[in-house]
Structures are given as C-alpha cells and as structure tokens.
Amino acid sequence: MKATYKILSMAALAVAMLGSCSDFEEINVDPSAAGDDAVHPDYSLNKSFYEAQMDPDIAERVFVYNWASIARVVGENTMGATARYNDQFNDRLYTYSSNWIKSATAAIELADKNKGSNDHEIGFYKNVKQIARIWRVMLIADFVNSFGPYPLNAFSGVAPKFNSEKEVFDFFFTELKEASSSLDLKVTPTDAEAKGDPAFKYNATQWQKLANSLRLRYALQLTEVDNAKAKSEFEEAAKLPLLTEAGDLFGFQENGGWSAYEGVMNRGWSDHCISSTMCNLLTGLGNISVKEIAEADKHTDLIEHIKPINYVGEKYEKHYPALTDNPTKQLWMDGIPEYLDPRALVVWCLTNDTTATNWPDQAAQGKKNHAKYGMIDPTDKDKKKILVKVDAAFTWNGYPAGSRSAWNPETFAFNQVLNNAWDTTPMLSKEYRNNSKKRIWMAPWETCFLLAEGAVYGWATPMGAKEAYEKGVKVNFTYYGLDKYADKYLASTNYNRVGTSVNFDHTTEPTDFEADYKDGYTKEAKKMTYHYPDASKILYKGHKLNDKLTKIITQKYIANTPYGVVQSWNDRRRLGLPFFEVPGNETTQTGSDFDGLFAPDSYKNGQKWHHFTQRMRYPSVFENSDKEQYQNALKLLGAEQNTMMTPLWWAIKK
Known part of the structure; x- marks a missing residue:
C-alpha cells in the first residue's frame, strides 16, 4: 500500500x-x-x-x-x-x-x-x-x-x-x-x-x-x-x-510555448480527420443549404461541388469493409452534400479548400493537403495496378471506424484514399490547432441539454424540454457566430444520414428512400434503396432514431465537439446515443481488447455494448506498485482482467 x-x-x-x-x-x-x-x-x-x-x-x-x-x-x-x-x-x-x-x-x-x-x-x-x-x-x-x-x-x-x-x-x-x-x-x-x-x-x-x-x-x-x-x-x-x-462558458484560453496551455489538438503532425460517424450525423441536418452558407460567406467556389441530398456518392464495394452497420458503408461522396449542419464547415475544413478562412495548412507540416489517390486492382498480384483514381478535392467523407490493415487486410491494402486520409478527408479547422480557442470544460449549451434530458424524463426543471433544447442549440450557434440560421435550423424536419431531424416536435421515424449513386469503377449512374440504421438493432434501448432523447443527445454531441469528448463518450456508454456504427472488421481484431468479443459479422445480430470501447486500462505501474489495491480496484470494477472492455458501473451492460 x-x-x-x-x-x-x-x-x-x-x-x-x-x-x-x-x-x-x-x-x-x-x-x-x-x-x-x-x-x-x-x-x-x-x-x-x-x-x-x-x-x-x-x-x-x-x-x-x-x-x-x-x-x-x-x-x-x-x-x-x-x-x-x-x-x-x-x-x-x-x-x-x-x-x-x-x-x-x-x-x-x-x-x-x-x-x-x-x-x-x-x-x-x-x-x-x-x-x-x-x-x-x-x-x-x-x-x-x-x-x-x-x-x-x-x-x-x-x-x-x-x-x-x-x-x-x-x-x-x-x-x-x-x-x-x-x-x-x-x-x-x-x-x-x-x-x-x-x-x-x-x-x-x-x-x-x-x-x-x-x-x-x-x-x-x-x-x-x-x-x-x-x-x-x-x-x-x-x-x-x-x-x-x-x-457562462467555463474554459481556459489556449496558448503556445510547450506549456500546459498549449492547445490539446495543436500538434502539427496530428491530422484530425473527420470520422464517418461525424459525417453521417452532420449530413442533411437542419435544412440549411451549403449554397446558402457559401453565398453568405462569399465562398462561392464551393457551389460547383454541391450534390443533391438524395445522391449518396460513388460505391466502391471492393475497397471499403462491408461488415458494419454504417448506413453509408462503401460509399464515397464525390462532392459536398446539398445540406450540412451549419457548424460542419466551421469546425471542419474541406479537402483542398485553401480559400476557406479556417483552412489548416498541413503542407507546412510536410503534408500535401490534397492529392489524387488510386483504388488498386485486388486481382493484381503486385498491388500496383490502379483501377480508378479518386479526386478528393472538395469532398465530404469521414474515416470509417475499424479501418486498419490488421483487421481489413484486403480493402485497406488496396485503398490508397483510405491510407492517405490527411489528403482525402475534411480536417479539424485551424482555430483548434493554433491556440486561438478556449479549451472548454463545461459550456452553457451542455447545461441546457442536461435540463432538456431531465424534462423529457418528467423531472422538475426550470424550463420545458423543448425550450431547453432550443436554447442549447441557439447558445451554441451564438458561440459559432451562426445565429442567423438558428430559427430555420430548429424548424427543420430533414433527416441526417442516421435518421434524426432537428425539429423537437418532429418525431416521425425515417423511412428508407430511393437514392442516386454511381458505380465508382465504371461511373455508371444507378439507383439504390438507402437504408437507415435498423432501430430494432441499435444500442439505444429506446430503439428509435428520431425521438426526443435522440435529438437532445445528438445536438449535445455536435455542440460539445471537439472539446467535450469525455462527456460524449459517457453518453455513448450510458445511452448508446448518438448513433455510432460498429467498427468494420473482416478478420480478427489483432492487438485490440475487442479480440474475441465479436465475430466480423456479429453486427447483423444488433449492437451490443462490447462493440464499443468501455474504459482505459489502469497502467502497469499501478499493478506493479501495489498488487493488493490493484486487485481491489478490479474487484470493485467487476472485472477479472484489466481490459478496455469492462463496462463502468453506470454504463449499458446489454
């Protein structure tokens, strides 16, 4: 001891x-x-x-x-x-x-x-x-x-x-x-x-x-x-x-000079590429068109890259993992969706959008900022023959969870686009990299969403659920200087890619729709049925994609990005919200605490807590210094082993 x-x-x-x-x-x-x-x-x-x-x-x-x-x-x-x-x-x-x-x-x-x-x-x-x-x-x-x-x-x-x-x-x-x-x-x-x-x-x-x-x-x-x-x-x-x-924002101004006030995301070699999860949540949310935003910001060079909202991109079924419940799996958006949450292009910057005010010039860190990359022919024994080249400039695509060579040896090896995400996906804006922001520990919008959640449960609150929810959104829009879009945004009944809308009173569940897409290899225009996540198989026990609690936690997640990461993780472990796709996997999860917990196709049986990271391991210094208290901690945790896959006391355990 x-x-x-x-x-x-x-x-x-x-x-x-x-x-x-x-x-x-x-x-x-x-x-x-x-x-x-x-x-x-x-x-x-x-x-x-x-x-x-x-x-x-x-x-x-x-x-x-x-x-x-x-x-x-x-x-x-x-x-x-x-x-x-x-x-x-x-x-x-x-x-x-x-x-x-x-x-x-x-x-x-x-x-x-x-x-x-x-x-x-x-x-x-x-x-x-x-x-x-x-x-x-x-x-x-x-x-x-x-x-x-x-x-x-x-x-x-x-x-x-x-x-x-x-x-x-x-x-x-x-x-x-x-x-x-x-x-x-x-x-x-x-x-x-x-x-x-x-x-x-x-x-x-x-x-x-x-x-x-x-x-x-x-x-x-x-x-x-x-x-x-x-x-x-x-x-x-x-x-x-x-x-x-x-x-009322509680945050500490970031600063430079290799001090504790350095920005937590300001390392030049960190690309901070957007995730597929985030892309799905932001796409289509809010009925604010990218064209409207681009014209207001005098950033009209984006307009030629805009694609209709019912167009879902190019499909590359040979180059992205299929074994996941991601509704946009194997799709590459060769442009910008017609509608994006207005915060999307403030927090993130499109690939090669060098005239954007939030452009993070990664070239200064040895990155190329943009390049064309190939989809390699899987039948080529030398892994050199290019089937098609992909131009990632001004495109909206996230890095899919689970994409790793040990887990997806075929698709990963043949997909140069995925292997070079710093050149092919939107990245975190420069304001989060250059010490110009405050690191936020708690923001007023979070309090509003907490009140909204409590009100949804029928608990006594100083304001109703809708009032608190809408105030949370408005306070966050004010933070980003987007006040002018708030009312229109809050009235929207458009669904994002995982079936959630903004309007608090609009709780109609989404229905699958006919979408346009292209064969990525031949460029032939085709149609498909776009399937939203199967609500009966998601982790959230409410088994809805568009109920009021889903809206509250979705908005809380977006508003808390990028600083409120622990609270976002907590909501995922506690509620299974917002929607996260199961990590893609074609083989075994080598080098991961996931290993042995779920088979590559287990997502078909519905999401379980063990599809998502639950905690961090105690470091070995603790075990080596006091085995008695180390074992006591594991006992209190309810674990036999110190792994990342033991749910905490308050988390979902189904």
Whole structure:
C-alpha cells in the first residue's frame, strides 16, 4: 500500500516539478521556506488549473489518441475507438491527473491552515477552498470515467484505498452541494488573485453556477443504474443558479510555448480527420443549404461541388469493409452534400479548400493537403495496378471506424484514399490547432441539454424540454457566430444520414428512400434503396432514431465537439446515443481488447455494448506498485482482467 501512496503522491509531485509559467514565478512566498499557515492556498489551486490543461505530452496521448478517438471526434486514429491501448499513454493520465488532484487537495488543506491575515484574505481563502473542491470533483470525474474506481483518501497521508464508483459519485454530490452553498458571493478577488484563475477569475457566482451544473451532469450519468438517486440530485440542483447563458462558458484560453496551455489538438503532425460517424450525423441536418452558407460567406467556389441530398456518392464495394452497420458503408461522396449542419464547415475544413478562412495548412507540416489517390486492382498480384483514381478535392467523407490493415487486410491494402486520409478527408479547422480557442470544460449549451434530458424524463426543471433544447442549440450557434440560421435550423424536419431531424416536435421515424449513386469503377449512374440504421438493432434501448432523447443527445454531441469528448463518450456508454456504427472488421481484431468479443459479422445480430470501447486500462505501474489495491480496484470494477472492455458501473451492460 505504501508503494501506491508513492505513485499517487511523490510521482505526481515529480511531474508537477516539470511545469512552470510566468504566473507562478510571481509567488512571493517560498513554500519550502514557509509554514503551511503562510502559504496562499490559491497558489496551489492555480497550479492545478494550469497543469490540468495538458501539455503536448499528455494531450496528444490521452485527449487525442484515446478520448477524442473513442468519441469519434477524430477518425484517422484507430486507437481508442477500436479498443487498442498503449500502457505509457495510460500512465500519462493516471500519473498526471494524480498530480492535478494533489494540487487541488493541497489548496483545500492550505485554506484550512492559512485563514488569512485580513478580512479580504479570510473571505477569499474560504472561497478558494470551495472552488478547489468543485475543481477537484471535475478532475476525479475524468479519472473515474476513464479508468473506474478511485481512492478518495489519496493525498491524505495514508496509503490510498480504492473506492467503488458509486462511493465516488456520492462523494461528488456531497462536495458540490456543500461547496456551492458555502461560497460567499460578496467576495471580490483582487486583480492579482483573479489572474490565477483564467477561466472564471475566482468569480464566486460563476463557480457556484458551475457546481450546480455539474450536479446535473453527474446526476444524469446515473440514470441507467440508480434512477431515483439521479432524479433526486438533478431536481435539487435544477432549482439553483446554472450555467445557461452565452457568457457562462467555463474554459481556459489556449496558448503556445510547450506549456500546459498549449492547445490539446495543436500538434502539427496530428491530422484530425473527420470520422464517418461525424459525417453521417452532420449530413442533411437542419435544412440549411451549403449554397446558402457559401453565398453568405462569399465562398462561392464551393457551389460547383454541391450534390443533391438524395445522391449518396460513388460505391466502391471492393475497397471499403462491408461488415458494419454504417448506413453509408462503401460509399464515397464525390462532392459536398446539398445540406450540412451549419457548424460542419466551421469546425471542419474541406479537402483542398485553401480559400476557406479556417483552412489548416498541413503542407507546412510536410503534408500535401490534397492529392489524387488510386483504388488498386485486388486481382493484381503486385498491388500496383490502379483501377480508378479518386479526386478528393472538395469532398465530404469521414474515416470509417475499424479501418486498419490488421483487421481489413484486403480493402485497406488496396485503398490508397483510405491510407492517405490527411489528403482525402475534411480536417479539424485551424482555430483548434493554433491556440486561438478556449479549451472548454463545461459550456452553457451542455447545461441546457442536461435540463432538456431531465424534462423529457418528467423531472422538475426550470424550463420545458423543448425550450431547453432550443436554447442549447441557439447558445451554441451564438458561440459559432451562426445565429442567423438558428430559427430555420430548429424548424427543420430533414433527416441526417442516421435518421434524426432537428425539429423537437418532429418525431416521425425515417423511412428508407430511393437514392442516386454511381458505380465508382465504371461511373455508371444507378439507383439504390438507402437504408437507415435498423432501430430494432441499435444500442439505444429506446430503439428509435428520431425521438426526443435522440435529438437532445445528438445536438449535445455536435455542440460539445471537439472539446467535450469525455462527456460524449459517457453518453455513448450510458445511452448508446448518438448513433455510432460498429467498427468494420473482416478478420480478427489483432492487438485490440475487442479480440474475441465479436465475430466480423456479429453486427447483423444488433449492437451490443462490447462493440464499443468501455474504459482505459489502469497502467502497469499501478499493478506493479501495489498488487493488493490493484486487485481491489478490479474487484470493485467487476472485472477479472484489466481490459478496455469492462463496462463502468453506470454504463449499458446489454
């Protein structure tokens, strides 16, 4: 047990020593030379704020390769989404987050020891303690939602003992409730103090709103395992002040210089190609035509590439995996769909769209930005003969889940388009790569969608489900500068490629339709029946594609992209929403925790929880340091083995 304590304290402290910034150099008391009663508690909390934004080392390995991949926010990375892991990457989250939690815990303890030397400090330090409690809950939540059980007594001077997820969530509710009610809203921080909190400037009113909104978030996480507890906690918090307005965004400004404030997605070699999942959700959603958007933005060069919405592209049945329930499988859109969610071309940039204001110039990183690639003849023993070349300029296609040479040896080997996704698929906009955004931890639109979900269940809420839903969409459109499209968007009854529309009152289920397409090899125009996902076989227990809960979670997912990846993953594990296709697979899932759990054609029998990544593995450093607590954590998890395919306590288990 002592070894575990070292991992969760000394190792974390060592990591903390690696980071610094100018804000911390201004500290005028040397903590090593002063007693705890002289150390400002906010200094320790400021440190936690800073380091938790993730330096490039952990950001790429955890945020991108794991969280964002699993949430299908980025598609070119087949690691987290396909239950593949790297022990060193997992260790980054385990060790670094332990450090962040340690600093927040230290702030709480220091606030108890250093009461302040004047009236202002006395009031401010009391608030620092409550803010640290709120922040610590958020940090522990990311740990628990990634790994599972967590030791609540970590950093208390005794050997940590792991607690069940239920115990941890009970702790969350107690901490948030007490912290919210204990904040003194009359305390105004000095300019120097406010500087240490780049998100809310130590504004107690905003932190109180955050605490209450977090109670909604964590309450809804329990709907499938303890509905009574979820309802009770939710309704109590819903009566209180919440983050619901445009100015209530809780986020930290990204910055450069290889610091923790570096953008979590700003590594030049990371392509951040859009996923097929995301493309399906955004296509056709909202009745806002690309032509209308292009003309309004004076970006009319897009217009010649627009294709009618009932045209689904070119079919390449020899070059894309067939064993998946993706409704657009084996189809390549040789242009831009007539209708896209207005946010699509703000968050993402089309291939070769060099005049777009959000164009991410990957050529500066050694990428080509655009090229023609071939579909190789599968019968050619040398794998060199090109059947057809594909021009990916101004096309809308996502990287399909499960596309990997070990799993799809034939289609992957012969598909140069898929092998060169950085040249052939839309990529994340430059604003998310150049440190110009705030990394969002919680946004007002999320609170609105949480309220909408609660209202759909019939719980007591300050606004109705439709009002909350529409407000969530509008607040998010305001964030993107798309206000002018909001009303038309919310009235739309058009379906996206997975059968969901925007209009809250429009709950008619989609029906399959006759679609136009072309044979990719001969270019012959043909017709086919486009099949939406079979609602009877999806993971969502409501077995609907267009009910109100599906709309709420779909909009929440889109609005939270690209920063809210953990919450999107949580909704998928808890509800099976929004629709994710089963990863394509033609053989065995070599090198993945999926291996042995489902056969290549098992999607035909309907989606199951084991088709989707459930958690991250505890790193080997934990097992090697304290086998007793390692086994205790697995027991609490309900697992015999430490794999990515054990559902967490609150997740779907069917």
